[in-house]
Amino acid sequence: MVIGERKPFDEIMKMIEGHNKIMVLGCGGCVTVCLTGGHDEVRVLSSQLRMARDKDGKPVEIIEKTIERQCDPEYIEGVQALLPEVDAILSMACGAGVNFMAETYSGMAVYPALNTTFVGGSKKEGYYVERCQTCxxxxxxxxxxxxxxxxxxxxxxxxxxxxxxxxxxxxxxxxxxxxxxxxxxxxxxxxxxxxxxxxxxxxxxxxxxxxxxxxxxxxxxx
Amino acid sequence: MSEEYKSGSKLEKVLRAGQFAVTGECGPPRGADPEVIKKKCALLKDKADAFNITDNQTSVVRMSSIASSVIMMQEGMEPVMQMVCRDRNRIAIQSDILGGAALGVKNMLCLSGDHQKFGDHPQSKNVFDLDSIQLIHTVKKMRDEHKFLGGDEIKGAPKLFIGAAENPFADPFEIRVPRLAKKVAAGVDFIQTQCIFNLPKFEEWMKQVVDRGLHEKVYILGGVTPFKSFGMAKYMANNVPGMDVPEELLKRMKDTPKEKQAEEGINIAVETCFKLKEMKGVAGVHLMAIEWEEKVGEIAQKAGFLPRPQL
Incomplete structure (x- = not known):
């Protein structure tokens, strides 16, 4: 699977600066399995962002959503109806998912919440290692x-x-x-x-x- | 080995004449001042047959190996131009081989290269388009088949004596001789080994080399490095990957009074030279006095390697 790691919180805060309504979009694929970009992680990140922005006196409205896969048009289309309500998508998918979202929705800012790190697997829960470079x-x-x-x-x-x-x-x-x-x-x-x-x-x-x-x-x- | 010289380098001539060869090493400076190389050259001249010019060793940026080789030739000495696979793809490698040969370089050493993690630019991207064995194969193809890797013909093929390194002390030990055999099959002409401190282990490796008859297909030069101090010996034992410094040598350095340690380091190096000269299959020594070039002559003198043959 594709392994991703969440970006440093400050970097994410910087990316969404100036946006007042965003969607934090999780992916039900690899990043759910490696515990960095699925439904649960969307909830955690969204809460952290709301709290931080409240503290700064610049509250942000967040729509939390997780789709089956962000690398598949069939599922990507599922968020279209929600887009008029937000001015940016913070994608918690791997880089492929971020690209697919960006290609699909012109005029919509799409930011990566994860660093896509490698293709590998889990040795045990929460312990991931690289095994393929897709040469x-x-x-x-x-x-x-x-x-x-x-x-x-x-x-x-x-x-x-x-x-x-x-x-x-x-x-x-x-x-x-x-x-x-x-x-x-x-x-x-x-x-x-x-x-x-x-x-x-x-x-x-x-x-x-x-x-x-x-x-x-x-x-x-x- | 055929009658005609492959490169006509002095190193090749010495080895082909059956003389015990001596090579040295010269690290280029971290700046554009040619005088630094010239000063080192003055210390090394006539103390060995040819001198390795390192290629950004330990992944620290230095003056290029090609440019430094040319400066050395201007001083009337013969360089062994080192080339690592870390920093160039096959296009740049072949281009630099042509360039080096055009400028008069006759010996080349094919290396993988230290990982950039050890150097001053750990953030850099590494290349490793080829590995060291594929690099040997590339140079041989250019020299003997007059062809680039891509298959096109070379007009004016580079004449180079092809070297490589081998570390008999790295793991897994059992593939160290098969790995040498791969280098021989790829077309290497001479080998310089990692610094030898553990002589019994080197002897064991050498015996396997001789048993396979590899010493008749490639010239093997044993690597010798003098300790400057007990501190250096300890550092090499603990911090340099693939280095094997036996406990008794460490003790010998430790038990020597500080002011005599440098001398003792030289003694050990000279003793190693004597042992290597007697060892079956060993065709020469590679003296690596790291940032201690002034001692190469002393070691060579004490080991009875001077004067060098004029061929």
Whole structure:
């Protein structure tokens, strides 16, 4: 899933300065699961904003709303009827959701309440880790299911750098060396011979380097 | 290895002649004053066959490796131009290789590069379009096939002696020799190792290298760094990733009176040089006296490496 983290409160306050009626819009997708942008978080943020603005003597009216997904036109249309009542949307979706809202509603200010941080999963409740960099050309077959692009700090494709120490990355002793994990997995699978295969220079066109990406299911385009 | 020189560099000639090679290192300044390099060059001249010019080492901005290499050549010395993958994509890398070769650079060292987290611009974006092994492959393709990575022909291919680094002390240890084998397969000509303090571990690595016959396909230069003080030894042991300083060496430095520690550091370095010279498969040493260039000559002298052969 896409992981997001709420922006610092002061930054959010600054963004909505000058707006008197706003919608705080949650998303029922990934950010609900990672506990940063769903229904409950909309309520909390809205209360905090009301209190802070009251204290400043500049009260703000807030419509609280959460839709199924902010990255899907079907659900985005659901807020249209409420828009005449507000002059800005504070979206608690990931960056994709914010973009979709902005593209859909011209003339309406749309601000991000979250920083979209990475694609990953939860190790346990409230503990999220990055696992994919969406490079567009999955190499996990060669690396025993552990991604060197997302998990090696240098995205090295042919093995660990000289800074791998006791299973940890040179940048932080809390960060696992991705290549140590790969080697451990290859060994456990009896596939160590794969390590010596030369991984040729990568074609980054499938990554964002090839420009913004799209995926089209032709069979659905009729 | 074929009869014709790949680059014609002095380093290549020394190694091909079967002489025990010596390389040194020179870090460019954090400013535009060429005199700093010239001063370091004066200290290092004739003390080794070629000298690495580091490329923004530890991710701290310095004068470029290419420019510093040219200044060194103007002083009548041979540089090993280092190039890291951290700061350039394949377009810039190949362009700089052509530029360096056009200006007379004959040796190049292919490195991944320290993570920018360690430097003075931790906010920067890193590149790593290629990794160090892919960089070796790129230089070899340019040199031997006269082709760019993209496949187009190069008119006037760069003649470079291709080097790389290897750290026998990093983890996981069991892939350190396979990793060297990958570099050899990619086309590396010489290797400079990480600073060797743990000689038994280095010997173990070297034995695996020899068992696989890799020492016959690549020249291996053992890395030697003198401790300036017990403080430096302790810092290297605890704060430098991938460094292996055994307890007994730390103790030896600690037990030496402060005013004699520098001398003891030199002694240890010289002893390491002697051991490396005797070790099967080792083709030379790489003397890295970090910000202590004036000591390179002393170590080389005491280790019996001077005068350097004139080839």
């Amino acid at each position: 567009g050309d999955c190499k996990l077959y060669f690396t025993a299911g552990i991604c060197p692009i997302a998990r090696c700090s240098k995205s090295l494709l042919n093995g660990p750098c000289g800074g791998s120490t006791k299973g940890k990355c040179e940048i932080d002793s809390e960060v696992d060396c991705a290549w140590q994990l790969i080697i451990d997995r290859l060994k456990s699978l009896n596939q160590m011979d794969r390590y010596e295969d030369f991984m040729a220079v990568n074609d980054w066109r499938s990554n964002r380097d090839g420009g913004p990406r799209k995926m089209i299911r032709e069979d659905f385009q009729r």
